[in-house]
Amino acid sequence: MTATIKRVRKVKRASKCMLCDATTGLHRHHVKPRSLGGTDDPDNLITLCERHHDVAHSLDDEFSRSNLTKIGLEKAKERGVVIGNRVNLKEAGIKGGETTKAKSDAFAQRFRPIIVRLQQTGMTQQEIADQFNVMGVPTLLNGLWRQTTVSGVLNRPTYH
Template identity: 35%
Template sequence: MKKQYVTYCRVSTREQSLGLDAQMRDIEHYLASHDHEVLGHFSDKQSGADDDRPEFQKALRLVRKTGAELLVSKLDRLSRDLAMIAKLMKEKDVAFRIASMPGADSMMIGIYAVLAQKEREMISERTKSALAAAKRRGTKLGGYREGALEKANALRTKVADKQAEKFAKIIMPLKQQGMTLTGIAERLNEMGIVTVRGGAWEAKAVSRVLDRLSGAMIRTLVPSL
């Protein structure tokens, strides 16, 4: 019996339509390895923070009516709201599948959702703090000030350290289990976790994260570095 799916894509108002093409490639790649029937396809051009997206709601209604699985490319295409994802996971009439995380169970999806939301909150807090501090100093945003390059480099280092710490929550337990760098990279890709630049993981990328974690520890002990 063919597995029934309702597919859904989403791009924000700031994203290009090419984003829809990339999502469809992920979905089609997943479907190619399954005996399937697509009951409907829906897409929105709207923020993932808004769960009242019209096409998204249509997709959910069709899923509830037919018992089909909702298939999306990546978890954030479904929603950027952790509470919304948790609600869908608990709903008996709604089952969803992440094309880029074909082997992910509910626990993996939950962990990834928590990490993704935490990262968004940290970015928002850093941005607000930086703007507030600049305003207090009387800095003209967008203008050049002496030492601006050094400050920008320091900020990038701090942000990169924070990103490495986020990935460490998954990478370090795998490393402690004796997995190779290549094995860790493959596991991250299976979970649908992308690198900072949005790409796939390789052994070198995992190694860079581990190196940055070591560097961050040194910078904590010796702040002048």
């Protein structure tokens, strides 16, 4: 029996969106989605900013994230993969919620003073979001800042 060695080509990730030259909030987009038979081959990957990645997935219902997720889950079930945690689902949900809340609180605590100072200079919430994006400052989930992100940080209750 002969073992086949698959050679993986190391390809440097693009450092900007191929449609608008944005350099923050970049995503690797599969031209042909993996759930529809696409691969991680460099010829099937393009780099898009968050906005253009969203647009790419909204052009056709077949390629919507919702539909691709459903197809991927169906294929996983066909392979016998058990989806979800049936054992301690309630406990896991509570623990996950607590972790998310703690991370969100810490993020808001870190950025609230900065945002307040910027507002005191006369900047709007949208201008603050734009400035953070220009500077490459990631949000809690490594996305782009929006006016609603800034507002959420400011309006998050503080706990002492």
